[in-house]
Amino acid sequence: MIRIRTIKEALESKELEPESELELFSRNLDLSAVIPGVKETIAGVKKRGDAALLEYTEKFDRVRLKDKAIEVELEEIEAAKMSVDDDTFRSIEASATAIRNFHYRQKRRGAWLEEFSPGVFLGEKYVPFDVVGAYVPKGYFSSALMCVIPAKIAKVREIVVCTPPGKDGHADQVTLVAADLAGATRIFKIGGAQAIAALAFGTETVPRVQKVVGPGNIYVTAAKIALREEGIEIDFPAGPSEVLIIADETANPEFIAADMLAQAEHGESSQAVLLTDSERIAADVEREILATADGKRLKAKGEGNDEDISQLQSQYQHQHWILTGASIDECIEFANKYAPEHLEIIVRSPLEVLKSIKNAGSVFIGNYSPVAAGDYATGANHVLPTAGYAKLFSGLDVDHFMHRITLQWLDKEGLRQIKNVVVRSCKVEGMEAHARSVEKRFLHESQERQQ
Amino acid sequence: MIRIRTIKEALESKELEPESELELFSRNLDLSAVIPGVKETIAGVKKRGDAALLEYTEKFDRVRLKDKAIEVELEEIEAAKMSVDDDTFRSIEASATAIRNFHYRQKRRGAWLEEFSPGVFLGEKYVPFDVVGAYVPKGYFSSALMCVIPAKIAKVREIVVCTPPGKDGHADQVTLVAADLAGATRIFKIGGAQAIAALAFGTETVPRVQKVVGPGNIYVTAAKIALREEGIEIDFPAGPSEVLIIADETANPEFIAADMLAQAEHGESSQAVLLTDSERIAADVEREILATADGKRLKAKGEGNDEDISQLQSQYQHQHWILTGASIDECIEFANKYAPEHLEIIVRSPLEVLKSIKNAGSVFIGNYSPVAAGDYATGANHVLPTAGYAKLFSGLDVDHFMHRITLQWLDKEGLRQIKNVVVRSCKVEGMEAHARSVEKRFLHESQERQQ
Numbered sequence: 001m002i003r004i005r006t007i008k009e010a011l012e013s014k015e016l017e018p019e020s021e022l023e024l025f026s027r028n029l030d031l032s033a034v035i036p037g038v039k040e041t042i043a044g045v046k047k048r049g050d051a052a053l054l055e056y057t058e059k060f061d062r063v064r065l066k067d068k069a070i071e072v073e074l075e076e077i078e079a080a081k082m083s084v085d086d087d088t089f090r091s092i093e094a095s096a097t098a099i100r101n102f103h104y105r106q107k108r109r110g111a112w113l114e115e116f117s118p119g120v121f122l123g124e125k126y127v128p129f130d131v132v133g134a135y136v137p138k139g140y141f142s143s144a145l146m147c148v149i150p151a152k153i154a155k156v157r158e159i160v161v162c163t164p165p166g167k168d169g170h171a172d173q174v175t176l177v178a179a180d181l182a183g184a185t186r187i188f189k190i191g192g193a194q195a196i197a198a199l200a201f202g203t204e205t206v207p208r209v210q211k212v213v214g215p216g217n218i219y220v221t222a223a224k225i226a227l228r229e230e231g232i233e234i235d236f237p238a239g240p241s242e243v244l245i246i247a248d249e250t251a252n253p254e255f256i257a258a259d260m261l262a263q264a265e266h267g268e269s270s271q272a273v274l275l276t277d278s279e280r281i282a283a284d285v286e287r288e289i290l291a292t293a294d295g296k297r298l299k300a301k302g303e304g305n306d307e308d309i310s311q312l313q314s315q316y317q318h319q320h321w322i323l324t325g326a327s328i329d330e331c332i333e334f335a336n337k338y339a340p341e342h343l344e345i346i347v348r349s350p351l352e353v354l355k356s357i358k359n360a361g362s363v364f365i366g367n368y369s370p371v372a373a374g375d376y377a378t379g380a381n382h383v384l385p386t387a388g389y390a391k392l393f394s395g396l397d398v399d400h401f402m403h404r405i406t407l408q409w410l411d412k413e414g415l416r417q418i419k420n421v422v423v424r425s426c427k428v429e430g431m432e433a434h435a436r437s438v439e440k441r442f443l444h445e446s447q448e449r450q451q
Numbered sequence: 452m453i454r455i456r457t458i459k460e461a462l463e464s465k466e467l468e469p470e471s472e473l474e475l476f477s478r479n480l481d482l483s484a485v486i487p488g489v490k491e492t493i494a495g496v497k498k499r500g501d502a503a504l505l506e507y508t509e510k511f512d513r514v515r516l517k518d519k520a521i522e523v524e525l526e527e528i529e530a531a532k533m534s535v536d537d538d539t540f541r542s543i544e545a546s547a548t549a550i551r552n553f554h555y556r557q558k559r560r561g562a563w564l565e566e567f568s569p570g571v572f573l574g575e576k577y578v579p580f581d582v583v584g585a586y587v588p589k590g591y592f593s594s595a596l597m598c599v600i601p602a603k604i605a606k607v608r609e610i611v612v613c614t615p616p617g618k619d620g621h622a623d624q625v626t627l628v629a630a631d632l633a634g635a636t637r638i639f640k641i642g643g644a645q646a647i648a649a650l651a652f653g654t655e656t657v658p659r660v661q662k663v664v665g666p667g668n669i670y671v672t673a674a675k676i677a678l679r680e681e682g683i684e685i686d687f688p689a690g691p692s693e694v695l696i697i698a699d700e701t702a703n704p705e706f707i708a709a710d711m712l713a714q715a716e717h718g719e720s721s722q723a724v725l726l727t728d729s730e731r732i733a734a735d736v737e738r739e740i741l742a743t744a745d746g747k748r749l750k751a752k753g754e755g756n757d758e759d760i761s762q763l764q765s766q767y768q769h770q771h772w773i774l775t776g777a778s779i780d781e782c783i784e785f786a787n788k789y790a791p792e793h794l795e796i797i798v799r800s801p802l803e804v805l806k807s808i809k810n811a812g813s814v815f816i817g818n819y820s821p822v823a824a825g826d827y828a829t830g831a832n833h834v835l836p837t838a839g840y841a842k843l844f845s846g847l848d849v850d851h852f853m854h855r856i857t858l859q860w861l862d863k864e865g866l867r868q869i870k871n872v873v874v875r876s877c878k879v880e881g882m883e884a885h886a887r888s889v890e891k892r893f894l895h896e897s898q899e900r901q902q
Binding site for chain 1: 592662712816
């Protein structure tokens, strides 16, 4: 379904107010229905460990793991490497290289110490987490690259991947190859909320981790949120994928329609929203999306086979919104309120628009930056906050796998310089022993002077 | 009470195992007793707004706010400025300047865009949060500086401070001056869990914020953790303050004892732990701490009046641990496991030790870097993770008030270069429409070539 409104109508309509938590702004991210079941799964894994993992895998993934082997063996990884075709292997390598390049650039390095005033040295030291977990949805090898590579660059010692088994009891082979290439140290054939719980508490075979990252379905997200209460950190809650496009008359409506349809491929909860100040673009994009339902025309143009077309026909039923605004400024205001995971800016002066963008996961600029390029191959991370969380969170990056220690090193003259400020402050706050701990360092000296 | 053990005994003793969540590692951070009450307070504020705030302030702070004025008026701030003495004012200014200098150095700036491969530009843009809240415990003006200054440097638009009223219905004057000087935009006379709830949900007068930072007592911490479930972000959970000191024979035992006693000033849940490879240091520090109980000796040395001494006598009853190790390496291992908020390293080669430190909030190096100096005047932040959370979190800084948007800008040649990798990846993951969104950009071209 394509819904067409003006931005003003959309904002004024009760249906769209964020307070009413209706569709457009709420993104259908209502976890309440799944939380009781997820909590039960979590409790089961916490209590019964591996036995619960095997049981839930049989129940939810409908597969009995051979020899009860939860962990992927080295032999399975080697077999996967041999069975993956060369083109795919090279493609994984190319993506991994691009991801490495971008994330190396992001990384804050080592330690620094600088003299801020005479004798007062301050600094920082960055430290990687020791053990982290990455959740990779079944068959999404690209998410294995996106989660594991930043952890590797941060120098995390143990990088544990969980990914659901297929009906044959094996993990997806391309995912195994990608996870291994990226630097995963252990891989488990476990999915869903049970995987997140296993990482959070540890089991007989799965190690307990400090942080769980990665995209996942509604069960995975609910489990991640529930486990924050248990002292396990997560990257951020992730809901269905979404794209918002700001376009003016310089945009190519065919490209926009293609990107909106691609978004719908993520499932029926995924939203694709076009904001434009051009009635022509709005009309052309609508026509283009509708045209994909017209199999004959598509076929005549040689753009797809029967299967492709029937898939597209179902996709265009998804949540597509076309909102027209009086100006690009109005589009920007709406975009900041919506805080999209993916934001495409296809306008004459994109950097002007970018200046005013406050909330988005990743921004794609111009007619030749489709979201799909960033999903796989530009090198930027595709694990991004959805459902409006881009107001609060940044996408996955090296920082997620490190923490910072501040450093303070004063010599006697440095401490002497700030002594009066410290002592005065201590007295104001009633911290006498704090004051004494500083004065103590100069006590013998003042006694010497008195003599 | 001073407890003296070897590190080995401490680690081997069941009493100290982290699993048993006993004293030394658990830091007495058990919130379960206060959570039901805190949840009730939160529900009250969510439902009844300002009316609940006034009611809880009367109940918990035992004061009826004059004219039901929850917000601090400009006149009150001006009056506070006039009543604070010059020395204190200058002291606040000096602290603020040092804090600004360090946090400016930390800040990641603006936006960048670089060409990673021909035609593929990637970058980042940093954006401040729009509205944040800072909790400042009653009378701790220094925490107002530590919370507000980084937010100001991040360029947060609205910085809302909550601090409890005194018995006279006014907020602490020095705190008002510090918050104002630091750049707070609004200040409210509300404390405890009710303040955190007000910031999380907003009330008729208190604005709703995106993130709540700052130290607080057990009620404040419990409220912060509970409210994460409501989509409000927090800096990190904070429990009682603590110090761990690694010292060898080059350390001055008098200074160590003074720092351990200062730590105890934070309350009876605060821990001070000395780790040393020197039996002599262990014995000297113990003697020095015990000597503070000997009023006559202290007085003879001119180190304090009667009141000071009686206060010290009660402080030395607190949780002091002296643990001796066979080597400094053993001390380091223990320290990483403990993950102290404050870590003092007073050894011959401190940078050698620092290399192996993985978990700490802030590190203080050498005989002249007491924690008290960092609490007020070096410029580093004193809002730090406690209770072992230094394994996961960094102390408060400018990053806490910003989020990052990644940028991707490809031209046609850039997209062409990675097209095959994207399309191959799409096919492997079964994302046909994603592949089509890239191929679409080159469709007319290939049709032209075919003709």
